[in-house]
Amino acid sequence: MGFEKAFKLSSYLLLLSGFVALFASEALGSVVTALYILVVVASWKARILNIPNWVQGILFFVFIAFFVFDALNLSDFVSATVHLLVLVSLVKLFTLQAERDYLILYSVSFGFLLFASAYTISVSFLAVLVLYIFSSILTFILFESKKAYEANRSAHFSLKGYAHVALGITVLIILISIPIFVVIPRVSLGFFQLNRPMDVHVSGFSDKVNLGDIGQILVNSEVVMRAKLDTALENISPKLKWRGIALDYYDTRSWSNTRVGFHRIYRDGRLGGIPVSRDRRSNEFLVRQDILLEPFSNVIFGAPQMVLLTGEVVSGNFLFADDNDSIGIYRQGQGALRYVVYSDLITREEQLAHPPEVAAIPEVALQRYLQLPDLDPQIYRLAEEMTEKQDSRLDKALAIEYFLKGNYGYSLDNLSAKAEDPLYDFLMETKAGHCEYFATAQAVLMRTLGIPTRVVNGFRLGEYNEFSNYFIVRQSDAHSWVEGYFPDLGWVEFDSTPSIDFVQPRLSFSRSFNQFLDAMDMFWTEIITFDRVSQIGFFRSVRFNFRDTWTRISDLSMELTEFSDLEWLIRFKAWDVSKVLYLVLGSLIIAIVWAFRRYRRYFRIVYKQWFFKQESSRIAPEYYLEMLDLLNRKGFEKQAAETPHEFVKRIQLEFDPPEPAFITQLYYRNRFGNIPLRTSDLSQVYGWLKELRR
Numbered sequence: 001m002g003f004e005k006a007f008k009l010s011s012y013l014l015l016l017s018g019f020v021a022l023f024a025s026e027a028l029g030s031v032v033t034a035l036y037i038l039v040v041v042a043s044w045k046a047r048i049l050n051i052p053n054w055v056q057g058i059l060f061f062v063f064i065a066f067f068v069f070d071a072l073n074l075s076d077f078v079s080a081t082v083h084l085l086v087l088v089s090l091v092k093l094f095t096l097q098a099e100r101d102y103l104i105l106y107s108v109s110f111g112f113l114l115f116a117s118a119y120t121i122s123v124s125f126l127a128v129l130v131l132y133i134f135s136s137i138l139t140f141i142l143f144e145s146k147k148a149y150e151a152n153r154s155a156h157f158s159l160k161g162y163a164h165v166a167l168g169i170t171v172l173i174i175l176i177s178i179p180i181f182v183v184i185p186r187v188s189l190g191f192f193q194l195n196r197p198m199d200v201h202v203s204g205f206s207d208k209v210n211l212g213d214i215g216q217i218l219v220n221s222e223v224v225m226r227a228k229l230d231t232a233l234e235n236i237s238p239k240l241k242w243r244g245i246a247l248d249y250y251d252t253r254s255w256s257n258t259r260v261g262f263h264r265i266y267r268d269g270r271l272g273g274i275p276v277s278r279d280r281r282s283n284e285f286l287v288r289q290d291i292l293l294e295p296f297s298n299v300i301f302g303a304p305q306m307v308l309l310t311g312e313v314v315s316g317n318f319l320f321a322d323d324n325d326s327i328g329i330y331r332q333g334q335g336a337l338r339y340v341v342y343s344d345l346i347t348r349e350e351q352l353a354h355p356p357e358v359a360a361i362p363e364v365a366l367q368r369y370l371q372l373p374d375l376d377p378q379i380y381r382l383a384e385e386m387t388e389k390q391d392s393r394l395d396k397a398l399a400i401e402y403f404l405k406g407n408y409g410y411s412l413d414n415l416s417a418k419a420e421d422p423l424y425d426f427l428m429e430t431k432a433g434h435c436e437y438f439a440t441a442q443a444v445l446m447r448t449l450g451i452p453t454r455v456v457n458g459f460r461l462g463e464y465n466e467f468s469n470y471f472i473v474r475q476s477d478a479h480s481w482v483e484g485y486f487p488d489l490g491w492v493e494f495d496s497t498p499s500i501d502f503v504q505p506r507l508s509f510s511r512s513f514n515q516f517l518d519a520m521d522m523f524w525t526e527i528i529t530f531d532r533v534s535q536i537g538f539f540r541s542v543r544f545n546f547r548d549t550w551t552r553i554s555d556l557s558m559e560l561t562e563f564s565d566l567e568w569l570i571r572f573k574a575w576d577v578s579k580v581l582y583l584v585l586g587s588l589i590i591a592i593v594w595a596f597r598r599y600r601r602y603f604r605i606v607y608k609q610w611f612f613k614q615e616s617s618r619i620a621p622e623y624y625l626e627m628l629d630l631l632n633r634k635g636f637e638k639q640a641a642e643t644p645h646e647f648v649k650r651i652q653l654e655f656d657p658p659e660p661a662f663i664t665q666l667y668y669r670n671r672f673g674n675i676p677l678r679t680s681d682l683s684q685v686y687g688w689l690k691e692l693r694r
Helices: 003-024 030-044 053-074 077-093 099-119 124-151 159-183 213-217 348-353 363-370 377-387 393-407 422-430 435-448 509-528 532-562 567-573 577-598 600-611 621-633 644-651 659-671 679-693
Strands: 208-210 223-229 241-247 254-256 263-265 286-293 306-310 318-321 327-330 337-344 453-460 463-465 470-474 478-486 490-494
Touching: 003 030, 003 077, 003 099, 003 124, 030 077, 053 077, 077 099, 099 124, 124 159, 208 213, 213 435, 213 478, 241 478, 348 490, 377 393, 377 422, 377 435, 393 435, 393 478, 393 490, 422 435, 435 453, 435 478, 463 509, 621 659, 621 679, 644 659, 659 679
Parallel strands: none
Antiparallel strands: 208 254, 223 286, 223 470, 241 453, 263 318, 286 337, 306 337, 318 327, 453 478, 463 470, 478 490
């Protein structure tokens, strides 16, 4: 392939890689994408149009006018800008003549990539980004070489060599960008996401929820949240839930939040986050949860009982809470929300066995948790029948939970939704429903007995991803349960919905593959949501691992001095293998850097031979220059007017070793005799230069 064709191909590749990024982000429809690609393909062999400057000026003003009209009437600013870039690129494809035309085309491709980054957080963008980096490097290398090849069209050209160079630089850029990405200050919000609305709204997580709303999403497998806990899987109860919004007002067809005690909450600088008001206990089991919440709700989710909310989300955002212990956020932009919650994972059994010190809630404040609409008298009688053998309020609540679990069935069909009184129909007629009906029945029956209650909407634990050790929470994991208040215990959880205890299903190939894809998506999302808190946590983790590794090495060295037999090997097996991998990887990196710095000229020789297919005579001076450097360090400097042979003869009067003469002889053979440089020659030169270093 000739230079001109290769240069045009790389320019097209650069443009299309930016456009593919835009298509992958779903910023453009399939029809527009197909038409654009057809025009690009047609322009490949089309004759270059010589459009006068005055016509191009008219087109420019027409495009600007269309852009203004588009932004004001048809779409938003970002979409209108994308449409403008598409039009400009199509014109330039048919008028590529001057260097300026190519530079405009390259700028358009970068605009495509830039706006695509504002439309998507998908892991597919990573692959397109790598392709764009490679194609841009290759294109600009060829762009800089364009004048030289036009001046000497007979010069040898190897696209493969340029591609290898571009690939190497791409890898180098990625490797260098990783530490830069980790250490640079974080910016939490992108410019193009300032006014973007949330993508999805999931019913069941607003201030008012109709009976049946949760049931509408229980058949949807869309992922809404991912959560990673910093404790072993065996320490996590399968009954753990992700608490969301609590509702306190019931009107026979819906639950709502009266927003009593609504207030803004602020970050506590001493704690590094927002403390969540609740009753504390002395023997808390605090667990950190790193949560990635998809843009479907303004509710902050976390495992009960939440103690502290941290992360970049607590800085610069309006967060609020109410007396129902619900936390929310006024979200400004689109995209996943990343935050950290610390919770005291206490089970109901532990709460009943070891009650925390609770602050009493005034009777007046509890009245709204006893509110009831006009109910059928049979509901009151049913509550009395369920609890006639119990004396305490707690036992009565547990009896209601036990009765509902044992005598009512679970069904995703909204059998009672169209009834005049859905709760009565559920309790007396259908006796089957999903979690909303069970939670409503539990809460209302407890209220008829004078027990304050509130309905809580959230999610079940979810599916455990073994590839990255986090839980995948889907819309189908949505759940409702009840919290009842007891003066000596505080708020106690009741879940009367019949369910099968969580058992991690055996991984089939398809399930494993889906989990792997989700882990990759999670990994990429963690990268693009890497905020200031994550940055601080990363450095703390590195510092802790370094100290821990150093301590283990010290302990191991002491054991080696104490044991004369192989008993230390048994102890070594218990040592964290990851620490060994860190040491090996670090040593390998140091060795590679040292070898490259010491033998960089030889790497350059092999590199030019393999990648650029250069003749030996053109790369022979590499080892000769190495010899001159070594001799210069020893005090023998080659004069500009000296030939290599004259220089060797001069230094032989003061310098005995024969290596300079051998290397000079080989240099003459390569440089002027055009004798190929063999691998054995390189090995011999390496030995001679090694002697000179001594």
